[in-house]
Amino acid sequence: xxxxxxxxxxxxxxxxxxxxxxxxxxxxxxxxxxxxxxxxxxxxxxxxxxxxxxxxxxxxxxxxxxxxxxxxxxxxxxxxxxxxxxxxxxxxxxxxxxxxxxxxxxxxxxxxxxxxxxxxxxxxxxxxxxxxxxxxxxxxxxxxxxxxxxxxxxxxxxxxxxxxxxxxxxxxxxxxxxxxxxxxxxxxxxxxxxxxxxxxxxxxxxxxxxxxxxxxxxxxxxxxxxxxxxxxxxxxxxxxxxxxxxxxxxxxxxxxxxxxxxxxxxxxxxxxxxxxxxxxxxxxxxxxxxxxxxxxxxxxxxxxxxxxxxxxxxxxxxxxxxxxxxxxxxxxxxxxxxxxxxxxxxxxxxxxxxx
Numbered sequence: 008x009x010x011x012x013x014x015x016x017x018x019x020x021x022x023x024x025x026x027x028x029x030x031x032x033x034x035x036x037x038x039x040x041x042x043x044x045x046x047x048x049x050x051x052x053x054x055x056x057x058x059x060x061x062x063x064x065x066x067x068x069x070x071x072x073x074x075x076x077x078x079x080x081x082x083x084x085x086x087x088x089x090x091x092x093x094x095x096x097x098x099x100x101x102x103x104x105x106x107x108x109x110x111x112x113x114x115x116x117x118x119x120x121x122x123x124x125x126x127x128x129x130x131x132x133x134x135x136x137x138x139x140x141x142x143x144x145x146x147x148x149x150x151x152x153x154x155x156x157x158x159x160x161x162x163x164x165x166x167x168x169x170x171x172x173x174x175x176x177x178x179x180x181x182x183x184x185x186x187x188x189x190x191x192x193x194x195x196x197x198x199x200x201x202x203x204x205x206x207x208x209x210x211x212x213x214x215x216x217x218x219x220x221x222x223x224x225x226x227x228x229x230x231x232x233x234x235x236x237x238x239x240x241x242x243x244x245x246x247x248x249x250x251x252x253x254x255x256x257x258x259x260x261x262x263x264x265x266x267x268x269x270x271x272x273x274x275x276x277x278x279x280x281x282x283x284x285x286x287x288x289x290x291x292x293x294x295x296x297x298x299x300x301x302x303x304x305x306x307x308x309x310x311x312x313x314x315x316x317x318x319x320x321x322x323x324x325x326x327x328x329x330x331x332x333x334x335x336x337x338x339x340x341x342x343x344x345x346x347x348x349x350x351x352x353x354x355x356x357x358x359x360x361x362x
């Protein structure tokens with residue numbers, strides 16, 4: 008679910024670096040981390056904060072005070088942040104010239120420094136609860152050319168507690184999405200179907216092309232399929248059968264995006280065309296049970312939104328300037344439909360998690 012932008016790719020990078028920082032007040036209070044005043048017995052929590060990478064340096068930005076805390080330096084790595092816990096997955100290649108050919112995977116708790124080394128592995132995909140992940144483990148020598156690598160892999164599920172299980176044996180697998188406790192995968196040797204592994208049933212096949220599967224809801228009840236010019240919700244039963252279909256998008260192209268933690272809303276970046284070499288994009292909020300609506304203040308969205316764990320706010324990179332050659336973090340409180348800007352950068356910054 009990466010955003011591809013052709014001529015204006017430089018303005019639409021998810022990994023970009025800090026060239027200057029501006030802190031602005033949110034337009035709605037977030038003293039309790041985004042909890043509505045009508046919630047029963049609210050507990051006082053840490054204000055909303057943004058976990059991000061500046062180069063290899065891990066930072067946490069307090070979105071209320073503007074305080075920017077440096078947490079630690081990370082090794083060169085592909086970093087994936089768990090959606091509902093403090094853990095990070097780091098895919099590295101210690102001492103190797105070719106990361107893709109000799110990847111190693113570990114889990115890091117950034118504040119305590121605790122680390123679980125999982126051994127050979129790459130492509131970490133966190134489960135929605137943040138307590139476990141799936142990854143690919145090479146079983147033979149990998150040869151890489153450009154952006155692709157050849158070599159069979161196993162599919163492994165790991166818990167942050169350290170427990171591990173091999174879900175699928177050697178094959179040409181790609182990880183697509185979690186649907187609750189079930190894992191959806193592509194098989195290069197069977198490009199017309201999606202494989203389901205995990206859960207209480209043996210592995211099954213869905214009559215969907217992996218290239219068309221955009222994502223799945225955290226509760227496992229829905230998948231989203233996307234093609235140029237259309238996208239749709241399709242119900243996924245516990246018996247792993249596809250059911251009713253509902254349109255999500257009737258025009259444009261659904262690019263990066265994410266399901267809300269409560270599985271009721273998709274925040275998707277929709278590409279609406281290119282003018283003078285610059286893509287036109289915005290965030291659209293969609294639900295399987297209601298109409299879609301564009302999110303005000305999201306024009307120029309340049310990467311997949313990240314959700315707060317309580318579902319009250321999202322953050323996404325937004326391209327700004329006449330040539331869309333600068334990025335900033337746009338934070339939106341959904342209850343009030345108000346957005347405020349944070350970091351401003353041109354390269355080497357990556358947004359990881361809204362906490």
